[in-house]
Amino acid sequence: MHKRAVAPSVLSMDYSDTGASLDMLENSQADWLHFDVMDGHFVPNLTFGPDILKGMRKKFSGVLDVHLMTTDPARWVGPFRKAGADLITFHTEALNNNPDAVNALLEEIRSQGLRAGFSVKPGTPIEGFASCLPHADLVLVMSVEPGFGGQSFMEDQLDKVRWLADQRNSRDLDYRIEIDGGINENTWPQAVQAGVDTLVAGSWLFSGNLESKTTAMLHE
Numbered sequence: 001m002h003k004r005a006v007a008p009s010v011l012s013m014d015y016s017d018t019g020a021s022l023d024m025l026e027n028s029q030a031d032w033l034h035f036d037v038m039d040g041h042f043v044p045n046l047t048f049g050p051d052i053l054k055g056m057r058k059k060f061s062g063v064l065d066v067h068l069m070t071t072d073p074a075r076w077v078g079p080f081r082k083a084g085a086d087l088i089t090f091h092t093e094a095l096n097n098n099p100d101a102v103n104a105l106l107e108e109i110r111s112q113g114l115r116a117g118f119s120v121k122p123g124t125p126i127e128g129f130a131s132c133l134p135h136a137d138l139v140l141v142m143s144v145e146p147g148f149g150g151q152s153f154m155e156d157q158l159d160k161v162r163w164l165a166d167q168r169n170s171r172d173l174d175y176r177i178e179i180d181g182g183i184n185e186n187t188w189p190q191a192v193q194a195g196v197d198t199l200v201a202g203s204w205l206f207s208g209n210l211e212s213k214t215t216a217m218l219h220e
């Protein structure tokens, strides 16, 4: 069993005062930071590149969890490693859902000294990636269509979480199970119940008291 982790999504951070926001995150109980990289092609939105991560690395000592929503994930591994990423997750859809290609990129990320994860969009079945599980440090289940914060949680995606937890148990594997999208006070307990150990939260977590919400997610 992995220790539960909360990964605030910097997509919802207050960019009018970035330094103060990062200080608040560094001093919170959240020891992960989720960094959404969108290229305007794989998803219809554009966010941040490695230079921004490099700046955040100076102020955040926890796990920098990079979520690549890009059409060419292999290209970005080196730049984000140099910028200070700890873990890089990419989408299977960017590799035509080819499990051999997924395995090759997971191993490439690991060979660069990072932890490696893969993610599936809501419409992509997970069972085709059974052969990838021994190569992954984390599997990210998207509970919204990637691209934007503030969408509603897709409860049916919890079937993937249950399948991942079952595979991990029956095959004696040890990847983390992360969920991303629509996490709030009603949905995080459902996700944990299904087997999630790593909770990404954006719009809900940053509206109101981040510290008390994080404490609840970690300890309740």
Ligand code: DX5
Binding pocket: 009, 010, 011, 012, 034, 036, 067, 144, 145, 146, 147, 148, 149, 150, 151, 180, 181, 182, 183, 200, 201, 202, 203, 204
């Ligand atoms: C969506 C991103 C998420 C997003 C989640 O594509 O991958 O990380 O920030 O935001 P909320 O928690 O608001 O759904």
Ligand code: ZN
Binding pocket: 009, 034, 035, 036, 067, 180, 200
């Ligand atoms: Zn994300």
